[in-house]
Amino acid sequence: MSGFRQGIQATIPALRRYARALTRDAEAADDLVQDTLVRALRSEHLFHGGDIRSWLYTILTNLNRNRLRSLARRPVISPIEDNDVPDASGSEGGARDIARALASLVEDQRVALLLVVLEGLSYREVAEVQGVPIGTVMSRLARARAQIKAYLDGERPPLRRVK
Amino acid sequence: MIDREPPVTEEELHAYVDGELAADRRAAVERWLASHAEDAARVAAWRAQADAIRARYGAAADEPVPARFDLDRLARQGRKWSRYAAAAAVIALLIGGAAGWFGRGAWEGAGPVRAVTTEAFDAHRLYIAEVRHPIEVRAGENHLNPWLSRRIGYQVASPNLDPLGLKLLGGRLLPGNSGRAAALYMYEGASGERFTIYCRRDQAPQTALRYRV
Numbered sequence: 001m002s003g004f005r006q007g008i009q010a011t012i013p014a015l016r017r018y019a020r021a022l023t024r025d026a027e028a029a030d031d032l033v034q035d036t037l038v039r040a041l042r043s044e045h046l047f048h049g050g051d052i053r054s055w056l057y058t059i060l061t062n063l064n065r066n067r068l069r070s071l072a073r074r075p076v077i078s079p080i081e082d083n084d085v086p087d088a089s090g091s092e093g094g095a096r097d098i099a100r101a102l103a104s105l106v107e108d109q110r111v112a113l114l115l116v117v118l119e120g121l122s123y124r125e126v127a128e129v130q131g132v133p134i135g136t137v138m139s140r141l142a143r144a145r146a147q148i149k150a151y152l153d154g155e156r157p158p159l160r161r162v163k
Numbered sequence: 164m165i166d167r168e169p170p171v172t173e174e175e176l177h178a179y180v181d182g183e184l185a186a187d188r189r190a191a192v193e194r195w196l197a198s199h200a201e202d203a204a205r206v207a208a209w210r211a212q213a214d215a216i217r218a219r220y221g222a223a224a225d226e227p228v229p230a231r232f233d234l235d236r237l238a239r240q241g242r243k244w245s246r247y248a249a250a251a252a253v254i255a256l257l258i259g260g261a262a263g264w265f266g267r268g269a270w271e272g273a274g275p276v277r278a279v280t281t282e283a284f285d286a287h288r289l290y291i292a293e294v295r296h297p298i299e300v301r302a303g304e305n306h307l308n309p310w311l312s313r314r315i316g317y318q319v320a321s322p323n324l325d326p327l328g329l330k331l332l333g334g335r336l337l338p339g340n341s342g343r344a345a346a347l348y349m350y351e352g353a354s355g356e357r358f359t360i361y362c363r364r365d366q367a368p369q370t371a372l373r374y375r376v
Contacts, residue, residue: 017224097215123183145177
């Protein structure tokens with residue numbers, strides 16, 4: 001197996017973890033990972049060295065953005081940030097709350113936070129994945145944390161739910 | 164005592180939590196937190212968030228990797244796909260009531276194409292039910308193909324499906340979901356069953372591969 005393939009292979013578990021947190025939906029997450037792998041394998045010629053992990057996170061992040069856009073295009077009676085498939089695990093309260101808190105974030109903020117705290121990327125690497133300056137990553141991170149804190153503290157954003 | 168140290172900023176607090184803080188500021192931040200309870204509480208809350216996220220999702224990386232992610236298999240699939248991609252500057256789907264629709268297996272699992280199939284199905288359902296006005300331009304009119312080609316921005320032609328017993332009724336122009344125009348051809352079989360072919364240009368090249376080092 002080539003080094004390129006080996007690099008991809010070794011990253012699959014981390015991609016699944018990232019996708020799971022990003023979508024809060026195990027099935028959608030694995031679809032996303034598979035699309036990412038197919039895309040990466042097809043694009044070996046576009047990979048000019050560097051960190052293959054960051055490259056794969058970039059592909060997955062962009063594919064997820066496309067996915068959210070196509071979800072948003074359908075008429076749904078709820079705010080965009082609530083479009084994500086709700087967490088269906090029904091696990092214990094604390095864990096479910098963090099999933100809901102993540103769902104309440106704007107996508108760019110969620111990406112920045114997850115790449116830092118779950119995937120352990122440096123600010124610089126996240127800036128590359130998101131294609132923005134480091135300062136923007138830091139402000140996304142700050143807003144994400146403030147929003148999650150507010151959410152968990154009980155200042156729930158006005159979510160309109162349709163019964 | 165006059166504190167000569169610059170005040171700790173919020174950015175530094177985040178950097179401290181994430182291990183991104185320059186080593187020579189770490190001690191200063193720790194002193195700051197010891198005397199600023201509110202900031203210390205925020206830092207503790209951010210750490211708790213990170214712990215909760217890792218506790219909830221971290222285990223996903225420990226699960227055995229399912230067979231569907233076998234890279235050799237996906238690479239073969241990828242090559243098949245890239246052949247499609249080359250040919251599919253126009254995406255065309257033939258949909259028919261009784262016969263089901265062609266290519267279902269081949270198209271599954273690809274987001275942008277899935278969007279097109281949804282559009283194609285919607286158009287199919289809407290117009291096959293039209294008794295008097297199923298089409299805009301009749302098959303006999305020779306501007307049908309040039310007109311649709313011009314409007315969807317790609318050379319298209321209605322295939323001759325006579326060998327299958329399907330007669331071309333004509334076509335119409337539709338707004339594709341992506342804002343691109345789409346062409347719909349409608350055919351009719353001997354017993355009145357209707358088939359449609361839905362064509363529109365592929366999306367602009369995906370941006371998923373943009374990567375800078």
